[in-house]
Every structure is written in C-alpha cells, then in structure tokens.
Amino acid sequence: MISNDQSKDLQELVLLSEGKRATAEKQIAGFEAGKAIDGRSDTCWAASPYYKWWKIDLLQTCQINRMTICTSTEIDRYTHYFIEYSQDNLNWQTVAEKMDETVTVSGEEYEVSFKARYIRVTITYCSSGESAQIYDFKVFGQEVDESKFVPSKVSPYKIPATFYDDVRGFSEIEVSDLESGQKDQVLIGGSVDSYIVYRGIDFTKGGVDQLRGHFGFTDSDKSKRITMEVRLDDVHGNKVGEIVLFRQWKAWSILGGQLEHSDSSLLTGVHDVYLIIKESEPSQRLMIHWLAFVRKSALPVAKPRSEAIPAPLDREYKIYFGNLHSHTDFSDGEGVPEHAFDYARYTAGLDFLAITEHSNLYDHYLDWDKSRKWKDIQLMAQKKTEEGAFLALVGAETTWYNQFGHMNTFNLEFFINAYETKYNEISVYYEMIKQYPDSIHQWNHPWSSGNRHLDAFEPYDAEVDEVLHLLEVNPIISKEHGGLYYYVMALDKGWHLSPAGNQDNHHGQWGTANTLRTAVLVDHLTKKDFFDAVRHQRVYFTSALHLKVWFKVNGSIMGSRIKRSETLEFSVKALYGVDTGHRLVKAEIYGEHGRVLHTIHIDSREWEDTFSLPCKERYYFVKIYQDDGEFAVTSPIWIKGE
Structure with missing residues (x-):
C-alpha cells in the first residue's frame, strides 16, 4: 500500500475511470481491455501469457488520490504487477507494486497523490497459469483545470520529436502503427543536410553519453541507412555523435547512439542540440517519434576467468544433455520461463535448459539493470535449478539486423543489445566481450545469418577465442557436409569451439521439438561444473538421443x-x-x-x-x-x- 496525507475528504472523490478509454498490449477475444472498467464483476481483461500491460486514458490531466484493482476472483491465486502513471504517454513513473504472494479476492486499494492523464498496469506473474487478468480497476480523484502539458527538456526525459524549435527538411505526419488504436504525431524526413533543432536541452551536471530515439523507416530494406550527426549550439558546432540508423526487426525501434567528445564538459549543462542528416539513401525516409539524452547504465565490473576444475582421477566424466538456445513469450516465443523450465525437465527429460531471449525484446532493453523481465527470468531460473538434477540457465541472444548474425551470451550479469548502434560495428562488440573473461559466447545458426554469415568467422582473434566457446550445428536445416560445414570452417580458421545441438524454440516444445541436443562432460551437474566444461570444450553435439x-x-x-x-x-x-x-x-x-x-x-x-x-x-x-x-x-x- 502507498499511504498519503490527503488534503480533502476521500468520500468526495470522483470516480474518474468510468466510461474512459482502455487499451492493452494484447487481449484475448471476449476479454477486451474495456472490460476491466465496465463495472461488472463477471467480466475482465485478459491476455496470455503474463507480462502484458493494460492502460487507461483519462482524456485529460487529473489529480489522482485513490486506485483500486482486482486481478482475481479465486481465493488461491495471486498476481504480481506494477502500476505507472504518465502525463504524456511517454515518460512513466512507478507508483505502486505488488510482489508478495498475498491473495485478496476483493483486490488492493492504494491511496496516492499524483497528477496524470494515463495509468498503466503491467502484470508480471500469475500463480495459477499463464493468463494475465484485471477484473476491475478504478481511479478516484478530481479533474484538473490546467494549461496544455509542456514536455520537460531535462535529461533523461523523453521529448516528443514534434516539440522542436527549428526544422528544415522534416515535416509532421500522423501515424497509427505505434500502438494499437492510437494515433501519434511524428516527424518525417531524411534528405541530406536536413536538420532539427531542440533548444535549451539540459544535460544536467551529471552529463549524458547517449542519444536515444524512437525511430521508424519507410523502406523495409535494412541496407538503406541514414547517418545523423549530433552537434551542439550551432549547425557547425562541436560534433558529439554520429549515429548510423537503419530498420531493425520492425518498422519502429528504440535505438541508442553514443555521444562523446574529448572535452567531456561539453556533454554537461544546457545546450541547443542540432540533429543533422549527413548521409541518406534516396528511397529511405526517417521518422522520429521521440528523443532522449541520457547517461546509459554502466556495465558491471568484470570477473576474472574462473579457475579450471580438476578432472576426476578415478572415474570418467558423467554426460548430461540439454538445450542452450530457447525462447518464450518474454521475447518472440511462446509461454513463460516457469513453464519452459518445467517442460524441459519433466516432459522432455533434459538435464539443462537455457532460456536466451532476444536482447532487443526485453523491457528497458537499452538499460540492462532496469529490465524487470531480465531479473525475473534469473529469479525463476534460481527457483527451478536443482543442482544434481536440473540446471535452469539464463542467457541472452544478441541479435543483429545488419546481416551479421546472432550470438548467445552466458555467465554475464547483463545483456548486450545491438540496438545500441555502436555494436553494429562487430569489432566494437568483440572488444567489449573480451573485457569479460569469465563470460561464455555462442555463434548461433550461421546457416541463416544473412549475407554476412557471421563475417565467415573472420578475422580470427585470440582474445575473442578465449570467451567464444560454442557454435551451433543443425543437420536438419544446414545439410552442407552433413551439417558440419560451418563448424569445420571455423575450426580451420583457428577457433577453439565446441559443436552445440540446440532447438532455438519459438513454439514451445522445449526439448521435444526435435532430437538435437548439446551434451556436456562434467563430474557434477552444477552451474560451476557446467560452465567449466564449456570453457574447456568438453561439449559435443548429438541428434542421436541419449x-x-x-x-x-x-x-x-x-x-x-x-x-x-x-x-x-x-x-x-x-x-x-x-x-x-x-x-x-x-x-x-x-x-x-x-x-x-x-x-x-x-x-x-x-x-x-x-x-x-x-x-x-x-x-x-x-x-x-x-x-x-x-x-x-x-x-x-x-x-x-x-
């Protein structure tokens, strides 16, 4: 509960949510978003699986003093969620969170004090199954007679792109593909030397090192790029960034480009910011929804490489089988991690499963330390691991859309996202992973990596070789040389790699989708022993079960x-x-x-x-x-x- 000294009698508060507009990230037919505010106890909004948001638009700024929410009518079911509010549908603040296992069929009540137009609830866990539900949500307070909301220009707030001070070569248009049932104003342009100016941007004393934006592209061809310079205080002022932008998985993506200068003080204080298009494919046009100037989350201190575990002296290594590449609906698969781990262990009979969601599909995917999904998968993996019987592992799949390929990362506290555009230079990515000698990396499905095919595993780098330990083999899809073509190619170029047999599950069936397995030779089935085996290539591929x-x-x-x-x-x-x-x-x-x-x-x-x-x-x-x-x-x- 969030308590607050109220300045008015709560009995006089107005029910603000009645008749307002509700939307949701997803909804099951017959359980639409509006059914959470229809006043009936026998209807609800529902979406599957959980980790979905539901939102209400109060249509104007309101003073909010009380919220009530009911997520279940069952006495043995509990739900985790968090509630946020916003004035502009861009910048959100968390006001309430439920993470305990208490069950209250009548729901929870929160006495609060904030001004907002939008309120959003994200369901992060349901104890009784995969489905997220809200039976009733009510908001009480007063409508506020305020002038038009003015966006903040202080880092790290998101600024609507249309809140510019000067522009050349860009125009405003309305789009309807950002969020279902919603229309948004964005900028569109992209011809060479066109620019946008935002005056009085406050980088604060702490300074910034990244420009973020919600960018869209009119041409789906990922090779058609736009290069944008960032200059301060004048169209010819100090250059603090050059960001190469191109379409990613979908038409719209949040991308982050590095800001830096030899004089670091330039990236503090208040500046006029000029965004200038320097290169552009003639048929490509850039759309911008919002921009933000931020200091990105720092990466944790690297751990030294773990010492090798001595081999057993009086017996052979034991062999265990599993899958080191799988997905759930936490990215672009099906189901949830809890059920994936259980399915792999109890239905497929695996000894280990790694869930490796696409890093560009996490929440807060440019800030690893703010991602709730990332933390929740790790907590679930801890819960589902029983050393000696089953290892629930967590990795992340770094996913490039510039035709380089995909890579899994393991034994890192954080994930790496190529939507941070500097990592689209693969040499920059490799330099970064070298700094984490205890980490483990896997080249994924080289047979489907686009025109670049993981750059044909070139150039060989002895330092990268120390952390890059696995390469996927799949004779079902990649039949060249009996499925070993890419494995042999990498070995011939000097890499010390093990072949991995994974299922890359996007449709459930974790361990039963096919017979591909990764086998590890360990003395004990523990995470420490497992990662030691991978580091020392005591790993093999098998499509012959057991x-x-x-x-x-x-x-x-x-x-x-x-x-x-x-x-x-x-x-x-x-x-x-x-x-x-x-x-x-x-x-x-x-x-x-x-x-x-x-x-x-x-x-x-x-x-x-x-x-x-x-x-x-x-x-x-x-x-x-x-x-x-x-x-x-x-x-x-x-x-x-x-």
Missing part, C-alpha cells in the same frame, strides 16, 4: 590441447544412456578441412576401441552414426606446437 561419447587422444579428453608427437593414441567409447532401440553403425575420425582420416564400421549398441594414427593435423574430432543416420560429433582435441 548417445554418450567419450573421446580421448593420448589419454586427454575432448577439448584438450596436447603436445605434438609422432603417433597419436585414440580412444573412443560410445553407449546409450537408455535403451532407444537403435544401434551404432559407424565412427569417423575427422581432421582439417572436413577430411575423414579413419573409418570404423560398428554393429552394436555399445562400442569402445583404441587405435593409433600418425600426427599430421592441427585438430581431430570424431563423428559417430546410429542406424537411422542420426549422429554425434565431438569437440576436437587440438595439437600444440610444430
């Missing part, structure tokens, strides 16, 4: 770097963890460039062999087939020295 593989050269397990010797002693063991009805039929030893160096024919459910080969390659790995063509392929063992 197939366990131990691969050694000169007594060293897969992922090892061993000294060169004239002859190498190979040891391979393979067996099924459960009886699948399949048999092993062939094993192949691979060297550089995808060459098969040695083939062994098998007809057994369990196989073990040792043999010698001359040492002529920089690396070796093994591929083992079962009778239906599905297979496992291991991490290499690399040979050091000449």
Whole structure:
C-alpha cells in the first residue's frame, strides 16, 4: 500500500475511470481491455501469457488520490504487477507494486497523490497459469483545470520529436502503427543536410553519453541507412555523435547512439542540440517519434576467468544433455520461463535448459539493470535449478539486423543489445566481450545469418577465442557436409569451439521439438561444473538421443590441447544412456578441412576401441552414426606446437 496525507475528504472523490478509454498490449477475444472498467464483476481483461500491460486514458490531466484493482476472483491465486502513471504517454513513473504472494479476492486499494492523464498496469506473474487478468480497476480523484502539458527538456526525459524549435527538411505526419488504436504525431524526413533543432536541452551536471530515439523507416530494406550527426549550439558546432540508423526487426525501434567528445564538459549543462542528416539513401525516409539524452547504465565490473576444475582421477566424466538456445513469450516465443523450465525437465527429460531471449525484446532493453523481465527470468531460473538434477540457465541472444548474425551470451550479469548502434560495428562488440573473461559466447545458426554469415568467422582473434566457446550445428536445416560445414570452417580458421545441438524454440516444445541436443562432460551437474566444461570444450553435439561419447587422444579428453608427437593414441567409447532401440553403425575420425582420416564400421549398441594414427593435423574430432543416420560429433582435441 502507498499511504498519503490527503488534503480533502476521500468520500468526495470522483470516480474518474468510468466510461474512459482502455487499451492493452494484447487481449484475448471476449476479454477486451474495456472490460476491466465496465463495472461488472463477471467480466475482465485478459491476455496470455503474463507480462502484458493494460492502460487507461483519462482524456485529460487529473489529480489522482485513490486506485483500486482486482486481478482475481479465486481465493488461491495471486498476481504480481506494477502500476505507472504518465502525463504524456511517454515518460512513466512507478507508483505502486505488488510482489508478495498475498491473495485478496476483493483486490488492493492504494491511496496516492499524483497528477496524470494515463495509468498503466503491467502484470508480471500469475500463480495459477499463464493468463494475465484485471477484473476491475478504478481511479478516484478530481479533474484538473490546467494549461496544455509542456514536455520537460531535462535529461533523461523523453521529448516528443514534434516539440522542436527549428526544422528544415522534416515535416509532421500522423501515424497509427505505434500502438494499437492510437494515433501519434511524428516527424518525417531524411534528405541530406536536413536538420532539427531542440533548444535549451539540459544535460544536467551529471552529463549524458547517449542519444536515444524512437525511430521508424519507410523502406523495409535494412541496407538503406541514414547517418545523423549530433552537434551542439550551432549547425557547425562541436560534433558529439554520429549515429548510423537503419530498420531493425520492425518498422519502429528504440535505438541508442553514443555521444562523446574529448572535452567531456561539453556533454554537461544546457545546450541547443542540432540533429543533422549527413548521409541518406534516396528511397529511405526517417521518422522520429521521440528523443532522449541520457547517461546509459554502466556495465558491471568484470570477473576474472574462473579457475579450471580438476578432472576426476578415478572415474570418467558423467554426460548430461540439454538445450542452450530457447525462447518464450518474454521475447518472440511462446509461454513463460516457469513453464519452459518445467517442460524441459519433466516432459522432455533434459538435464539443462537455457532460456536466451532476444536482447532487443526485453523491457528497458537499452538499460540492462532496469529490465524487470531480465531479473525475473534469473529469479525463476534460481527457483527451478536443482543442482544434481536440473540446471535452469539464463542467457541472452544478441541479435543483429545488419546481416551479421546472432550470438548467445552466458555467465554475464547483463545483456548486450545491438540496438545500441555502436555494436553494429562487430569489432566494437568483440572488444567489449573480451573485457569479460569469465563470460561464455555462442555463434548461433550461421546457416541463416544473412549475407554476412557471421563475417565467415573472420578475422580470427585470440582474445575473442578465449570467451567464444560454442557454435551451433543443425543437420536438419544446414545439410552442407552433413551439417558440419560451418563448424569445420571455423575450426580451420583457428577457433577453439565446441559443436552445440540446440532447438532455438519459438513454439514451445522445449526439448521435444526435435532430437538435437548439446551434451556436456562434467563430474557434477552444477552451474560451476557446467560452465567449466564449456570453457574447456568438453561439449559435443548429438541428434542421436541419449548417445554418450567419450573421446580421448593420448589419454586427454575432448577439448584438450596436447603436445605434438609422432603417433597419436585414440580412444573412443560410445553407449546409450537408455535403451532407444537403435544401434551404432559407424565412427569417423575427422581432421582439417572436413577430411575423414579413419573409418570404423560398428554393429552394436555399445562400442569402445583404441587405435593409433600418425600426427599430421592441427585438430581431430570424431563423428559417430546410429542406424537411422542420426549422429554425434565431438569437440576436437587440438595439437600444440610444430
């Protein structure tokens, strides 16, 4: 509850919400947004899954003194949510939050004191299922006779783009594609040397280092870019930024461009800001909804690389199977993390699942430390992890729309978002991840990375190699060289990588969508052991369910770097963890460039062999087939020295 000394008798307050306009991020047919304010106890707004917002427009500024909300009619159901208010539908402040597990069928009541036109409720969790619901929401207070709302020009407030002081080459238009059922005024333009001026922008004493904006593009071609300069106090004044803008996943995106100058004092205090178009594709036009000048959230201090865990001396490593790439409706998948972890463990029988939402689809995706979704997934993963039985892991998928590709990040406190435009220079991204030696990174689906194909894994960088440990293999989609084309390409260019078998789930079925698995060799199923295995390439791909593989050269397990010797002693063991009805039929030893160096024919459910080969390659790995063509392929063992 939020309490407040009230200056008037609360009994005299007016019900402001009745008959007003309600909208929602999503709604189920028959459970539209307006049913939360229709005064009936048997109707509600509903959306699935939770983490959806509902909003009321009071149509004018009001003094709000009381709010009541009912999210359930069931005595054993509780809901988490937070309530925000706004004057302009751009800048929001949180006024109430419910995060406990109390159940109040009659709802909650909040006595408050603020002025607003808009009030928004975001449902962040429902104990009884995926559906978010509001049965009743009431707002009490008084209408306020105030002049037109004037936006703030103080950092970090969002400024409507149409609140300019001078403009050339841009014009105002009305659009209806920003929010369902809503029309907004935006600027449109983009010809070279056109500009917009905002006078008296207060960067504050703390200063700013990023320009953010809600940008739209009329042409869907992502290669058609617009370059915008940021200058201070004059059209030829100090240049503090150059931002390359292009369409991302959708027509509209919030993008952040870096602001910097050798004289850091320029980015403090009050300035006139000039936004100048310097380069533009003739057919592309830029739309701007709002702008903000901010100091972005600082990244946490890097942790040193964890010390290696010694190998077990008297036994083999154990092998566990899981999926290191999956999504829920917290980005562009289905369902919620809680159910994804449970499905993977209890229905699919996985030992681990990583939820890796697209970083550009989090809330506050330019401020990792403000994202509630990011925090909530981590809390759910902690709740669902039972070390020794199941690991619920969290990563993030950095997603580029400039045809570079996608990468998963693990073991980081934060996520990285390419909507922060400096990261569209891949070298900048790589330089950043080098600073986090304990982090783990995975190249995702190189077969579908657009024209750039992860820049063909070039150039090789030994420092990036220390944190980049995994590359996805998928023979279902990428059939070149039996699914190993990109894996071999990366190995040949010097990268030390493990092949990962993931499902990239966007439609649920976490672990049952297909038979692709990532296998890890660990002594104990703990997060510490798991990440140690990945860092040291004790990982392999398998599409043959439950197939366990131990691969050694000169007594060293897969992922090892061993000294060169004239002859190498190979040891391979393979067996099924459960009886699948399949048999092993062939094993192949691979060297550089995808060459098969040695083939062994098998007809057994369990196989073990040792043999010698001359040492002529920089690396070796093994591929083992079962009778239906599905297979496992291991991490290499690399040979050091000449």
